[in-house]
Amino acid sequence: MSSRRIFARPARFAAIAPYVWMVLFFLVPFAFVLKISLSQTAIAQPPYEPVFALTAGWDALKAAFAALSIENFKLLVSDDIYVFAYVRSLTVALTATTLLLLIGYPIAYGMARLPKSWQAVAMVLVIVPFWTSFLIRIYAWINILQHDGLLNQILLALHLVSQPVVWLSTDSAMYIGIVYSYLPFMILPLYATLAKMEPVLEEAASDLGAPPWQVFWLVTFPLSLPGVGAGVLLCFIPIVGEFVIPDLLAGSNSLMIGQTLWLEFFTNKDWPVASAAAIVLLVVLLVPLLLYERLQKRQLEQGR
Amino acid sequence: MRKVSRLSRFNVASLALGLAFLYLPILILVIYSFNASRLVTVWGGWSLRWYHEFFNDRAMIEAAWMSFRVAVSSATIATLLGTLAAVALSRGERFRGRTLFSGMLYAPLVMPEVITGLSLLLLFVALNAERGFWTVTIAHTTLTMCFVAVVVQSRLGSLDRSLEEAAMDLGCDPVRAFLSVTLPLIAPAIVAGWMLAFTLSLDDLVIASFTTGPGSATLPIRIYSEVRLGVKPEINAICTLVIALIAVVIVIASLASKLSSSQGESAAPL
Known part of the structure; x- marks a missing residue:
């Protein structure tokens, strides 16, 4: 038996503790979300019924099962507020991801073309903002975008506008916030594929007479597609469920689904509807999630 | 040419x-x-007026202390579990339930936080657990161990496996080979994983809002409720302090990884 296979046996045992943890705190909770999404709201603590009590005996349990209903899901598809929230979440995520790709690609491309020793520095510079708090970064933008904030002061001083522009509580503020917060997630996977690319390929194309834009479009971009895919998924999926950024920067007249869920849960104390909204959100994100998992697995587990 | x-x-x-x-x-x-x-x-x-204001704000200080304790404990548990998970995935070859395992580890990386937070809260309510320090710590551990696992796994993947195999050919049992050869080589990634888990926990608003109980707000929860009311210079001061703390953490992390990687390189040819 090779030493590699002997090594594998105890390595498998290492899975036990994290496995149990993830089943208990990641997988099992979804069962509760599903169950409560099928329950009814009640003025009680916890605020839903039926409540399962395993000690109450078989008949009580059967009665509880019979009381489950898909009422909440019917509400979600029939009430415009929720339908709009899902549609808005998807449009915002799609628009923001497109913006991120357009802004992130040139930066990643510039990084990959730096001399090798500078690339490491540039990478650290891109990662560092990702380490500073999300909330702080949004707050930094509130400072800049507020009525008499820096942006308006600069615009006024340059005579680009004659009176302060309203930035806060608008979609543009929200897009600025999203792009700002997610930019490192877009840049890093793009950079990773671009840096691995053989420069000879581009040189060959240009030696054969291709103008720069053709070199980019026919050689560079197709080869960077795995990075594009990773960056797009890494941004799109969490943006669909984003709460903090739209809550603090966008107006309150059209909500994203993350905000609706939050509102139902914390303000209306309607746990069953919040749970049903979470289940629907999960179903909407299932395909991108599975794509992302496959990509991640390929990257980490097969030869890189 | x-x-x-x-x-x-x-x-x-x-x-x-x-x-x-x-x-x-x-x-x-x-x-x-x-x-x-x-x-x-x-x-x-x-x-320095706003810093002064912050240090006299008891509720804010309490929230900061709570966040710090949660971040340290959840990062430590997450690093332990995440490293074990990474070892199992990159060295365990095939085992039963492997696909489910890696699926559970990669999903939280992109899963919207409202879903993770809500589902954990419903679990804690069903278990009748008292919400506060421990529920937030468990929630943060669940999220951050996945990040640790990815960081450590990518380091393990780029490691030359013949080093472990050589140790075993020379008579080490697998555990010994792991502890004396593999572990020192992946130490920088483990340190980086801890730091990442620490800052992610310090940063989190959504999951903490769902899983905490009355009277035990974390710093982001307090900052969020202040920010909703508008810009306040005291918040700028707090944010600057958090940024400074994270900067210190990053500097320590990069020094630690530099130190151990230079050791690792000198150990490698042996």
């Missing part, structure tokens, strides 16, 4: 603009935290 210039003017411009975009807002926030004026938009000279 014509040498293609690698770095065009367009490349330089996009890099410079990109980095300015990433750093200017934070820089402005830090500068205004030293502003003497109550109006956040008017410069009234340098002052």
Whole structure:
């Protein structure tokens, strides 16, 4: 038996503790979300019924099962507020991801073309903002975008506008916030594929007479597609469920689904509807999630 | 042969603009935290007034202390579990339930936080657990161990496996080979994983809001409720302190990884 296979046996045992943890705190909770999404709201603590009590005996349990209903899901598809929230979440995520790709690609491309020793520095510079708090970064933008904030002061001083522009509580503020917060997630996977690319390929194309834009479009971009895919998924999926950024920067007249869920849960104390909204959100994100998992697995587990 | 210039003017411009975009807002926030004026938009000279205000704000200090304790404990548990998971995935070859295992580990990386937070809260309510320090710690551990696992796994994947195999050919049992050869080599990634888990926990608002109980707000929860009411210079001061703490953590992390990687390189040829 090779030493590699002997090594594998105890390595498998290492899975036990994290496995149990993830089943208990990641997988099992979804069962509760599903169950409560099928329950009814009640003025009680916890605020839903039926409540399962395993000690109450078989008949009580059967009665509880019979009381489950898909009422909440019917509400979600029939009430415009929720339908709009899902549609808005998807449009915002799609628009923001497109913006991120357009802004992130040139930066990643510039990084990959730096001399090798500078690339490491540039990478650290891109990662560092990702380490500073999300909330702080949004707050930094509130400072800049507020009525008499820096942006308006600069615009006024340059005579680009004659009176302060309203930035806060608008979609543009929200897009600025999203792009700002997610930019490192877009840049890093793009950079990773671009840096691995053989420069000879581009040189060959240009030696054969291709103008720069053709070199980019026919050689560079197709080869960077795995990075594009990773960056797009890494941004799109969490943006669909984003709460903090739209809550603090966008107006309150059209909500994203993350905000609706939050509102139902914390303000209306309607746990069953919040749970049903979470289940629907999960179903909407299932395909991108599975794509992302496959990509991640390929990257980490097969030869890189 | 014509040498293609690698770095065009367009490349330089996009890099410079990109980095300015990433750093200017934070820089402005830090500068205004030293502003003497109550109006956040008017410069009234340098002052430490808002830091003073923060240190006299009991509720804020308590929240900061709570966040710090949660971050340290959840990062430590997450590093332990995440490293074990990474070892199992990159060295365990095939085992039953492997697909489910890696699926559970990669999903939380992108899963919207509202879903993770809500589902954990419903679990805690069903278990009748008292919500506070431990429920937030468990929630943060669940999220951050996945990040640790990815960081450590990518380091394990790039490691030369013949080193472990050589140790075993020389008579080490697998556990010994792991502890004396593999572990020192992946130490920088483990340190980086801990730091990442620490900052992610310190940063989290959504999951903590769902899983905490009354009376045990974390720092982001307090900051969030203040920010909703508008810009306050005291918040700038707190944010600057958090940024400073994270900067210290990053410097320590990079020093630690430099130290152990230079050791690792000198150990490698042996």
